[in-house]
Amino acid sequence: MYLSINQLVIVVYSILVHGYQKGNGKMYLLPMIQLKLIVLDGQLKQKYSTKVEFDLELPEFRTKRGVIRKCNDVVVAPVLMWVKALDLALDKLRASGCDLSLVAGICGCAQQHGSVYWKNNASDLLSNLDPGRFLHADLATAFSLMESPVWMDSSTSLYCRKLEDSFGNSEKLAQTTGSRAYERFTASQIAKVYDTKPGIYQITERISLISSFLASIFIGGYASIDHSDGSGMNLLDIKNRKWCGEALEAVAPGLKEKLGEVVENLTVLGQIAPYFVQRYGFNPECKVVSFTGDNPASLAGMNLGAGEVAISLGTSDTVFLSLEEGTGGLLGHVLCNPVDSSLFMGLICFKNGSLTRERIKNLCVGESWDKFNQILETTDVGNYGYIGLYYDLTEITPHIQGEYRFDPDGNLISKFPAPEMDVRACIESQAIRLRLYSERLGYSSGHSSSILITGGASSNTAILQIISNVFNAPVYTLDLPDSACLGAGYMAAYALRQSDERIPFYDYINQISGRKRCLLCTPDETACVHAIGIKVP
Numbered sequence: 150m151y152l153s154i155n156q157l158v159i160v161v162y163s164i165l166v167h168g169y170q171k172g173n174g175k176m177y178l179l180p181m182i183q184l185k186l187i188v189l190d191g192q193l194k195q196k197y198s199t200k201v202e203f204d205l206e207l208p209e210f211r212t213k214r215g216v217i218r219k220c221n222d223v224v225v226a227p228v229l230m231w232v233k234a235l236d237l238a239l240d241k242l243r244a245s246g247c248d249l250s251l252v253a254g255i256c257g258c259a260q261q262h263g264s265v266y267w268k269n270n271a272s273d274l275l276s277n278l279d280p281g282r283f284l285h286a287d288l289a290t291a292f293s294l295m296e297s298p299v300w301m302d303s304s305t306s307l308y309c310r311k312l313e314d315s316f317g318n319s320e321k322l323a324q325t326t327g328s329r330a331y332e333r334f335t336a337s338q339i340a341k342v343y344d345t346k347p348g349i350y351q352i353t354e355r356i357s358l359i360s361s362f363l364a365s366i367f368i369g370g371y372a373s374i375d376h377s378d379g380s381g382m383n384l385l386d387i388k389n390r391k392w393c394g395e396a397l398e399a400v401a402p403g404l405k406e407k408l409g410e411v412v413e414n415l416t417v418l419g420q421i422a423p424y425f426v427q428r429y430g431f432n433p434e435c436k437v438v439s440f441t442g443d444n445p446a447s448l449a450g451m452n453l454g455a456g457e458v459a460i461s462l463g464t465s466d467t468v469f470l471s472l473e474e475g476t477g478g479l480l481g482h483v484l485c486n487p488v489d490s491s492l493f494m495g496l497i498c499f500k501n502g503s504l505t506r507e508r509i510k511n512l513c514v515g516e517s518w519d520k521f522n523q524i525l526e527t528t529d530v531g532n533y534g535y536i537g538l539y540y541d542l543t544e545i546t547p548h549i550q551g552e553y554r555f556d557p558d559g560n561l562i563s564k565f566p567a568p569e570m571d572v573r574a575c576i577e578s579q580a581i582r583l584r585l586y587s588e589r590l591g592y593s594s595g596h597s598s599s600i601l602i603t604g605g606a607s608s609n610t611a612i613l614q615i616i617s618n619v620f621n622a623p624v625y626t627l628d629l630p631d632s633a634c635l636g637a638g639y640m641a642a643y644a645l646r647q648s649d650e651r652i653p654f655y656d657y658i659n660q661i662s663g664r665k666r667c668l669l670c671t672p673d674e675t676a677c678v679h680a681i682g683i684k685v686p
């Protein structure tokens with residue numbers, strides 16, 4: 150079954166969405182979790198979209214923003230809530246008039262790192278789903294752990310240290326698995342389950358990531374974990390794209406069997422389960438393509454070409470790039486690339502993004518971004534040698550908190566000669582940080598380099614001009630409301646293209662979607678940024 154102009158790709162998408170709400174003069178971060186289904190047509194344009202918001206539509210699970218926060222940094226989500234959300238979303242999609250018999254393929258993505266524990270004999274339940282019943286009714290007894298640990302959980306420091314110690318140190322673990330040990334990564338989460346709930350571990354026949362758990366439901370059997378999402382576990386040898394025996398052994402006995410084989414991204418896992426054909430009218434020929442994590446799917450959605458780096462200026466600032474080398478270090482994360490099995494992807498996230506910019510704006514000029522931009526546009530590049538670093542929240546990289554201002558001689562000072570100098574200092578130091586750490590991850594600037602910008606601050610050309618100057622590269626926008634969602638759709642379409650089409654993902658997506666980038670700024674040739682006297686940790 151191949152995509153044609155009137156066939157559709159369906160995408161299942163389950164992710165944390167950050168939103169903001171104003172109240173009492175303050176801004177609150179409001180992460181809302183939802184499960185979203187989108188349907189793309191043969192030209193990769195969105196035709197239908199539906200979502201289920203966990204807190205609002207499934208209040209019986211008593212989640213707040215899609216999760217349950219327990220004591221001691223434990224954060225979980227009820228696995229049956231995700232199943233029930235899928236029931237509801239599919240019903241809504243059918244009710245919206247979407248003819249599901251036209252769907253050629255299904256792919257999806259989900260928040261990374263979270264794990265799902267299937268009970269002994271759950272595969273029988275999966276392969277015998279009754280089309281007369283809801284999924285959540287048939288799968289009610291399929292899980293050994295009813296509450297899945299999710300990425301916000303940070304209760305596993307002990308197991309992180311044990312894993313790093315078993316490798317000798319954190320750097321060695323990062324070189325093999327792409328990241329040093331992180332509390333949210335699946336290895337330490339599984340180690341905790343094994344250690345604190347050995348009975349549960351024992352009756353678990355399969356452990357999925359959230360992405361492969363969703364794919365399992367669609368194929369009516371266990372779906373393999375893909376290389377990219379698997380890179381967020383501290384368990385995959387990312388260069389050899391195989392489970393790393395040393396890590397598996399350090400985590401729990403018999404883990405390899407419980408994880409199953411890993412599979413290349415873009416693999417057609419099989420046909421949709423009869424349940425969906427009979428209950429929703431899907432075509433029995435509809436193919437299910439391996440699901441992946443939200444970050445790799447975002448990279449696919451942005452369709453990064455060689456030499457391009459994508460920067461999301463959102464709540465936090467995140468850098469994505471395609472890499473030729475797969476050697477992880479202590480900074481950021483290196484993952485298998487979701488759309489080219491010979492490549493890798495780099496990812497680094499900074500907590501102090503828009504919130505810090507906004508605080509400096511409020512402090513210096515009040516509510517108006519226009520006034521903030523006037524200062525940016527009328528002050529000198531390099532801020533007369535004054536530099537400011539602002540970490541409102543404890544930063545991930547570097548691990549630091551507080552405000553640091555330096556005079557042109559590199560002396561630490563408590564304030565600048567003029568208070569509005571904080572405006573340029575903030576944006577310049579954030580842009581330098583983005584370039585510095587992109588380079589440490591493997592980005593190298595050259596004639597063909599360009600920056601793709603997304604996120605809330607991407608509408609601010611004064612900020613983008615500084616990024617363009619610092620990177621010495623043109624800046625383009627991507628008009629993408631939901632790059633992860635779209636990326637999963639692109640992955641389905643590419644995996645289902647005609648087998649004789651030997652065309653790289655990048656060209657295929659550009660050809661089919663006819664998507665154009667919009668040039669926003671080019672580097673100011675007179676710009677020269679003085680990164681003087683500062684040793685960045």
Ligand code: ADP
Pocket residue numbers: 166167168462463464465503504506507518603604605606607608609612
């Ligand atoms: P999220 O990462 O939560 O998805 P967004 O990408 O929507 O967030 O970005 C939200 C942020 O965008 C807000 O914190 C706001 O400060 C910032 N923002 C919105 N408009 C502008 C602007 N004109 N200039 C700079 N920042 C902006």
